[in-house]
Amino acid sequence: MKKRNVKFYLAIYFKIISQDIKSKLSYRVDFIISTMGILFTNIAGFITFWIIFKNFDNINDWNYYEILFLYGFSLMALTPTQCLFDNNWNLRDYVYSGDFIKYCFRPIDLYFYYISEIFDLKGIGEFMMGVGIIVYAWINLKYSVTILGILALIVMWIAASLVMAGIMNIAAATCFWMNNSGYVMVTVFKFTEYTKYPIDIFNKGFRIFFSFIIPIAFVTYYPSMVVLNSHNLPILTIIAPIFSVLFFYISYRIWMFGASRYNGTGT
Amino acid sequence: MEIIELINVKREFKILNRREGIAGGIKDLFSRDYRYLSAVDDISLKIKKGEIVGYLGPNGAGKSTTIKMMTGILEPTSGKVLVNGKEPYRNRIENAQDIGVVFGQRSQLWWSLPLKESFKVLKEIYQVSDKDYKDMLDLYMSLIDIKNLWDKPVRQMSLGQRTLSDILAAFLHNPSVVYLDEPTIGLDVSMKSKIQEFIKGLNSQKATTIILTTHDMGDVDALCNRIVIIDKGKKLYDDNIENLHKMFGMYRIMKICFSKDVGELDYDSLKDKAAELEKELQENFSGDDMTVSVDEGWIDILMNEEDVSLMEVMNFIQSKQHIYNIKLEEISTEKVIKKIYEGGTIL
Numbered sequence: 319m320k321k322r323n324v325k326f327y328l329a330i331y332f333k334i335i336s337q338d339i340k341s342k343l344s345y346r347v348d349f350i351i352s353t354m355g356i357l358f359t360n361i362a363g364f365i366t367f368w369i370i371f372k373n374f375d376n377i378n379d380w381n382y383y384e385i386l387f388l389y390g391f392s393l394m395a396l397t398p399t400q401c402l403f404d405n406n407w408n409l410r411d412y413v414y415s416g417d418f419i420k421y422c423f424r425p426i427d428l429y430f431y432y433i434s435e436i437f438d439l440k441g442i443g444e445f446m447m448g449v450g451i452i453v454y455a456w457i458n459l460k461y462s463v464t465i466l467g468i469l470a471l472i473v474m475w476i477a478a479s480l481v482m483a484g485i486m487n488i489a490a491a492t493c494f495w496m497n498n499s500g501y502v503m504v505t506v507f508k509f510t511e512y513t514k515y516p517i518d519i520f521n522k523g524f525r526i527f528f529s530f531i532i533p534i535a536f537v538t539y540y541p542s543m544v545v546l547n548s549h550n551l552p553i554l555t556i557i558a559p560i561f562s563v564l565f566f567y568i569s570y571r572i573w574m575f576g577a578s579r580y581n582g583t584g585t
Numbered sequence: 586m587e588i589i590e591l592i593n594v595k596r597e598f599k600i601l602n603r604r605e606g607i608a609g610g611i612k613d614l615f616s617r618d619y620r621y622l623s624a625v626d627d628i629s630l631k632i633k634k635g636e637i638v639g640y641l642g643p644n645g646a647g648k649s650t651t652i653k654m655m656t657g658i659l660e661p662t663s664g665k666v667l668v669n670g671k672e673p674y675r676n677r678i679e680n681a682q683d684i685g686v687v688f689g690q691r692s693q694l695w696w697s698l699p700l701k702e703s704f705k706v707l708k709e710i711y712q713v714s715d716k717d718y719k720d721m722l723d724l725y726m727s728l729i730d731i732k733n734l735w736d737k738p739v740r741q742m743s744l745g746q747r748t749l750s751d752i753l754a755a756f757l758h759n760p761s762v763v764y765l766d767e768p769t770i771g772l773d774v775s776m777k778s779k780i781q782e783f784i785k786g787l788n789s790q791k792a793t794t795i796i797l798t799t800h801d802m803g804d805v806d807a808l809c810n811r812i813v814i815i816d817k818g819k820k821l822y823d824d825n826i827e828n829l830h831k832m833f834g835m836y837r838i839m840k841i842c843f844s845k846d847v848g849e850l851d852y853d854s855l856k857d858k859a860a861e862l863e864k865e866l867q868e869n870f871s872g873d874d875m876t877v878s879v880d881e882g883w884i885d886i887l888m889n890e891e892d893v894s895l896m897e898v899m900n901f902i903q904s905k906q907h908i909y910n911i912k913l914e915e916i917s918t919e920k921v922i923k924k925i926y927e928g929g930t931i932l
């Protein structure tokens with residue numbers, strides 16, 4: 319018996335995902351329509367954003383392109399959660415119907431097995447849009463393009479994605495304790511709307527809330543500072559990569575602890 | 586050697602008296618308003634390698650709870666479960682490597698993947714070698730025709746095909762124990778017998794130990810060498826089927842028809858008649874467990890020949906009403922088991 323290490327899990331992950339993509343592509347029309355749907359939702363969101371901000375030269379000393387950068391980064395940071403961790407949205411139904419039991423009998427990590435089941439390609443369009451917006455903002459901000467800058471941005475993007483996924487892990491896991499957990503997830507997800515705004519437009523209470531309670535400031539604002547404020551990095555930007563790994567790990571432990579309470583029935 | 590051992594296993598559930606609404610949900614987090622339910626109550630059991638054990642009991646008896654403890658999902662409140670010498674709930678992943686589980690109507694396969702692709706993923710997960718994998722598929726092919734399932738995504742399968750696929754998947758890594766919780770529920774007769782054949786084949790070829798819960802006595806008669814009956818969490822019976830029949834060997838069913846044309850009798854009036862007859866028989870004969878029921882135009886009288894004489898019962902009925910037709914039947918496993926449920930503690 320081989321050890322179940324990262325390589326073992328990656329192999330299984332790619333096996334499941336490649337099969338899943340293959341079968342999804344065979345429902346091509348379905349796929350195209352839902353991708354278009356997501357794209358249109360995002361374009362509509364973007365136009366609203368554009369109309370609001372075009373009328374101000376700046377908000378709290380943030381100029382239009384900086385705000386645009388945050389917007390683009392936020393789209394990118396939400397994508398992995400949507401593509402790779404989407405099954406969290408179904409957790410509550412599985413737990414309540416009792417169907418969650420079907421995940422409990424495999425000799426592999428339960429969280430991994432559960433999350434690997436769904437891979438949602440549709441978020442890719444959103445991701446491309448985010449990249450486009452960031453490039454456009456970057457050019458207009460007239461920042462220089464350096465390898466280091468891009469690498470830093472990628473590291474921050476991964477960190478931001480981990481925090482976002484972690485937030486949703488915890489929100490989803492509430493169903494192991496609570497009867498009415500549906501609204502928890504929806505509410506928490508609604509908060510992620512605020513990732514698109516610079517955190518200093520909020521008052522102090524909200525800033526603390528968004529940094530340490532539901533840390534959405536780590537999903538866009540702090541990581542983006544690596545580009546937008548590279549000469550004077552906030553301390554929370556510097557610790558963001560470590561924070562994100564820690565936060566994701568904690569969210570995983572909470573999820574697994576909840577699952578260990580699961581006793582194989584619906585309610 | 587014992588492959589599964591239950592030692593005085595008890596499992597209680599703490600049931601929260603839940604409140605309504607959001608505020609109630611939050612209060613529930615801190616609530617102490619509980620009651621306790623004993624789902625499994627002091628069960629001891631030893632199962633040897635290669636046995637097929639029918640684990641029977643009415644709904645809510647505690648069958649699934651027992652299986653959840655054996656598969657490592659639940660921990661007993663007290664007592665001990667040992668599978669291959671280890672407590673499954675302490676080594677969930679290790680235990681999972683060596684078991685297969687099917688919960689009827691809850692497919693564990695990937696919804697969008699064709700069966701053959703699901704198998705490939707399972708091969709990775711359980712780290713089955715190429716040779717073992719191929720050997721197992723060859724064995725499958727020799728036992729059952731799965732060509733029409735092979736390329737089909739699970740979502741497009743009928744319930745029967747899905748269940749069959751789940752059972753195939755459960756045996757794929759050649760586990761030492763397979764747990765089947767109501768696997769044939771809702772399936773048609775031909776699928777049932779196909780599945781029975783397959784399970785029997787795997788058991789005889791690979792000596793897989795099988796724990797089966799079912800309400801279908803066809804499954805029990807076809808598969809089980811031994812049955813364990815539980816009710817309200819307590820063990821009522823644990824022996825082979827022959828002894829069960831012997832135990833009830835003196836029971837017979839006398840089937841009586843009062844009319845030439847079975848079709849012209851309506852069910853309700855027959856039912857009334859049966860109830861009336863039961864009362865009369867119980868008044869006139871000593872056997873107090875004589876029961877009368879209706880079966881498609883026939884009236885079934887279940888009696889114990891140790892207590893009453895068949896001829897006397899027949900004469901008694903004949904004296905009241907003309908009998909057109911009469912049949913004698915051995916009691917079926919189903920009826921025996923029902924008798925045990927009703928009788929409460931027999932052993």
Ligand SMILES: Nc1ncnc2c1ncn2[C@@H]1O[C@H](COP(=O)(O)OP(=O)(O)O)[C@@H](O)[C@H]1O
Nearest residue numbers: 581583598624643644645646647648649650651
């Ligand atoms: N997780 C649970 N929480 C509370 N009660 C439960 C739970 N699981 C089972 N029960 C109760 O325990 C009893 C036995 O259930 P179960 O083992 O599912 O029975 P069976 O499978 O024989 O129909 C039932 O009364 C059931 O309601």
Ligand SMILES: [Mg+2]
Nearest residue numbers: 648649650766
């Ligand atoms: Mg059950």
